[in-house]
Amino acid sequence: MKLFTDEESRRAVATDRSGHLPATLPDGVVRAATVDDIVETLRWATEHRTPVVTRGAGTGLAAGSSAQAGEIVLDLSGMDRIVAIRPDDQVAVVEPGVLTADLDAAAGEHGLFYAPDPASSAISSIGGNIATNAGGLRCAKYGVTRDAVLGLDLVLADGRKVSTGRQTVKGVAGYDLTSLVVGSEGTLAVVVGATLRLRPRPAAxxxxxxxxxxxxxxxxxxxxxxxxxxxxxxxxxxxxxxxxxxxxxxxxxxxxxxxxxxxxxxxxxxxxxxxxxxxxxxxxxxxxxxxxxxxxxxxxxxxxxxxxxxxxxxxxxxxxxxxxxxxxxxxxxxxxxxxxxxxxxxxxxxxxxxxxxxxxxxxxxxxxxxxxxxxxxxxxxxxxxxxxxLGGTLTGEHGVGLLKRTWLRRELGDDSLSLQRSIKAVFDPLGILNPGKAV
Ligand SMILES: Cc1cc2nc3c(=O)[nH]c(=O)nc-3n(C[C@H](O)[C@H](O)[C@H](O)COP(=O)(O)OP(=O)(O)OC[C@H]3O[C@@H](n4cnc5c(N)ncnc54)[C@H](O)[C@@H]3O)c2cc1C
Structure with missing residues (x-):
């Protein structure tokens, strides 16, 4: 596990592309190379009650990966392997730091494509796309990131490893924790691997x-x-x-x-x-x-x-x-x-x-x-x-992050927001993961 505490490293991960400038810098940044690094970081964070801000490529627009003094950043951009593409099943298995466009290009070699294509696809990571439930241009027909995620490998706040979902296109065993984690903006669990649905490239x-x-x-x-x-x-x-x-x-x-x-x-x-x-x-x-x-x-x-x-x-x-x-x-x-x-x-x-x-x-x-x-x-x-x-929503695809949190109650209402915060407490009772964001 590589922990960096020098000012340059901390400044580099202090915020995203939202324009939000935190008043202070995070205490350090862990550049994870393996799942074990993430487990070790979260066990340490739980023991020391230190908040962890998970970071993909830092292209977010809601200050979801902004971090401040008292927090450490868990940078997953180095975990960028496409583990497998299974053309016959039309699925890919990836690490979270894979850039979205790289997966699409790799799928293309098999006559397939990865449908969610945020305008940031050349610079955003799959882990960040999953955590924000990113949309994109092709979502008009093919749906958003949630529609492409079949299963997730997670590390929980206390360091436990959990897999959700499945390798199959269909499956309804148990509550749909995969869909719950998609769009949870790093507040429920750290996504350390994903099984994603690919589609046939259109003929014309x-x-x-x-x-x-x-x-x-x-x-x-x-x-x-x-x-x-x-x-x-x-x-x-x-x-x-x-x-x-x-x-x-x-x-x-x-x-x-x-x-x-x-x-x-x-x-x-x-x-x-x-x-x-x-x-x-x-x-x-x-x-x-x-x-x-x-x-x-x-x-x-x-x-x-x-x-x-x-x-x-x-x-x-x-x-x-x-x-x-x-x-x-x-x-x-x-x-x-x-x-x-x-x-x-x-x-x-x-x-x-x-x-x-x-x-x-x-x-x-x-x-x-x-x-x-x-x-x-x-x-x-x-x-x-x-x-x-107009009957709409505060955010279609970028997430609530830090910037829209004060507005969320207006959209959800008291009871729904309270239910959401209870769900957060089940996953993360000590409030270690990205506190003060999303809900
Ligand atoms: C030019 C530009 C165009 C954009 N166009 C679009 C667009 O068309 N559609 C769209 O939806 N967005 C768009 N975005 C926003 C942004 O690219 C997306 O929100 C993207 O999904 C963020 O990915 P990231 O890897 O940069 O995540 P980050 O910014 O690093 O993080 C975003 C959130 O995800 C969490 N997170 C990141 N990785 C993980 C993980 N592995 N496990 C758990 N939580 C994690 C962070 O804590 C944070 O809350 C655009 C941004 C830019 C700069």
Whole structure:
């Protein structure tokens, strides 16, 4: 077991990508190489009553892996082996530090893919994806991380090893502890291994980009696709603030085509026919649209989405919010976010996994600015209020972490929150694992 207590090592793991800056540094960081390292760390932590913050790749956006004085960080990024890919069963067995895109690429060698593809897939770990129940672009059709997890190997707060779930596609023996741990943000157990479901790579993919005169029309078109009972594998929405940033970064002229774009992909043997059906649905809303079955051209159409965040990051410090609404409420949600931006004077760009009703209002502030106070925080709180008022949720995929914990009672209510805290106490009676986060 490697324990590091020098300031540089502690500073490197003190927070994630949320922009949250803890006032103090954690006491040390354990860089685990084996399950035994994790067992030893948790036994020690239990004996000394020292809180442990488990860390994957540190790309989280809710300050879930932020750590402070009095805590130690358990860094699992070094446990990055793909233990097995079993093509005949369409499953993979992995260590928690494997990067999401690496698993997808390895599955690809067998004609398979790993469906959950957060936009951070090149830099986020499977353990972190499991702990946050990460979503992504393809989740519109294939579901979120929970839908891909068959079984987990866990180490509990006191160092005991437990396996949950199964190696089979079906199975209902006992309570579903696997699903409970997925999305528990490092507060119930440490995920030290996972058995994951893979899927056959689609035979064909067709892509469409549609441009709109305003954002509300684009959101209404996205809802119309759902209403028409079509199920694209990707359905992403990008607003004008983002398109302007992309144009400035890439020298493109996407903004000239409209104030919002929808990028849609359909896959499988009927991909072309499905994308034609999508085109028919969006045409009455759109100012123009283009579709292709050519992979190179498809990447060009996806560029507005893929380049959006890095382009916004060139214009200031960005804070990526994350709310979800029922899919029929998407137009009301984007209209509300525009109104909040106008009222508070805070610059908000919106990118959405529109197929899931999952919006990322991105608050852009001057360099060195913060989102946890002043008008940016007022704007963020107004967005949370809006999502709840529309029958939505405070977080679609990034988690509660530290940043939304004060809001959680508003969504869950007293009894549900109290039940959740009782479950935490069963797994972790001494409160060793990631205290003060999630619930
Ligand atoms: C540019 C960018 C784009 C993003 N796009 C998306 C997106 O499309 N969809 C999405 O869902 N998220 C997205 N995210 C957020 C982030 O990448 C995800 O939340 C991801 O799942 C975090 O993985 P990680 O390995 O970085 O975890 P970390 O940030 O290290 O940790 C996240 C949480 O998981 C816990 N944890 C980590 N590993 C384990 C483990 N092995 N056992 C128990 N608990 C653990 C931590 O304690 C913490 O609470 C994006 C982030 C960035 C920076």
């Amino acid at each position: 993919i067709a892509t469409l980009a549609a441009h709109f005169d305003d954002l509300v029309a684009a959101a209404a078109a996205a809802s119309a696709i759902t209403t028409a009972r079509l199920q694209p594998s990707v359905l992403e929405l990008v607003d004008s603030v983002t398109l302007e940033a992309v144009d400035a970064a890439r020298g493109s002229s996407l903004r000239a085509l409209g104030a919002a774009v929808l990028v849609v992909q359909c896959d499988g043997l009927s991909a072309r026919a499905e994308i034609d059906a999508v085109a028919a649905v969006v045409a009455p809303f759109a100012s123009s649209w283009r579709s292709t079955s050519d992979p190179v051209e498809a990447e060009e159409l996806l560029a507005a989405r893929r380049a959006g965040l890095p382009a916004l990051e060139r214009t200031g410090d960005v804070f990526i919010e994350d709310v979800a609404v029922p899919r029929s409420q998407l137009a009301a949600a984007v209209a509300g976010i525009q109104e909040i931006s106008a009222r508070t004077g805070v610059r908000i760009a919106t990118i959405a996994h529109a197929g899931d009703g999952n919006l990322h209002p991105i608050i852009v502030v001057e360099r060195g600015g913060t989102v946890t106070e002043g008008p940016p925080w007022d704007a963020a709180c107004a967005v949370f209020d809006l999502a709840l008022a």
